[in-house]
Amino acid sequence: MEKEASLYASVGGLEGLRRLSQRFYELVQSDEVLASVFATFPPDHVEHVAVWLGEVFGGPPGFTEHYGGHQALLASHLGLHIRDEQRIRWLALMSRAIDEILPGRPALHRVLMAYFDWGTRIAQQVSQQPSGTDLGDPGPTPRWDREGLVREA
Numbered sequence: 001m002e003k004e005a006s007l008y009a010s011v012g013g014l015e016g017l018r019r020l021s022q023r024f025y026e027l028v029q030s031d032e033v034l035a036s037v038f039a040t041f042p043p044d045h046v047e048h049v050a051v052w053l054g055e056v057f058g059g060p061p062g063f064t065e066h067y068g069g070h071q072a073l074l075a076s077h078l079g080l081h082i083r084d085e086q087r088i089r090w091l092a093l094m095s096r097a098i099d100e101i102l103p104g105r106p107a108l109h110r111v112l113m114a115y116f117d118w119g120t121r122i123a124q125q126v127s128q129q130p131s132g133t134d135l136g137d138p139g140p141t142p143r144w145d146r147e148g149l150v151r152e153a
């Protein structure tokens, strides 16, 4: 039953997240507000986003094990100086990608967007600092479930 499955299982695991990430970046690349922000992103970005989301939503800790973990995720947003308009467009395109890839699942859509709303605020905040800023230890990769941010015991 969807109600009891983990978020990771509900989105179709890594394969589902790859489809979501892929569709999101297709939308980004033809968007007049965001295309220039992502003009030089590396080809493995789509995979990295899928792996990050998998870890956040309760799947295997692939981003921590292979891609530098929470600190690397934050650091990749340094110096981007994300504006409100860009964050809001990012959310709108992600919402559309979810509708297309995971259609007809309003409860799941709400939970995912709650995470993206939270996460994009952090990305925007971090992005105001120059690239190369020492972020210290931001702690482990956050986990998100149907109740929101999972607090460490």
Ligand code: HEM
Pocket: 037, 038, 040, 041, 042, 044, 045, 048, 049, 052, 067, 073, 076, 077, 080, 082, 086, 087, 090, 115, 116, 117, 118, 119, 120, 123, 124
């Ligand atoms: C929950 C929100 C977000 C998540 C989960 C996320 C995820 C990621 C990940 C995983 C990377 C690293 C990719 C890699 O290692 O190759 C990344 C980089 C990046 N993100 Fe985000 N991001 C978020 C919000 C945003 C927002 C709001 C913007 C701008 C409007 C943005 C713009 C970028 C850019 C430009 C990069 C750098 C690409 C590069 O490496 O050249 N992100 N993001």
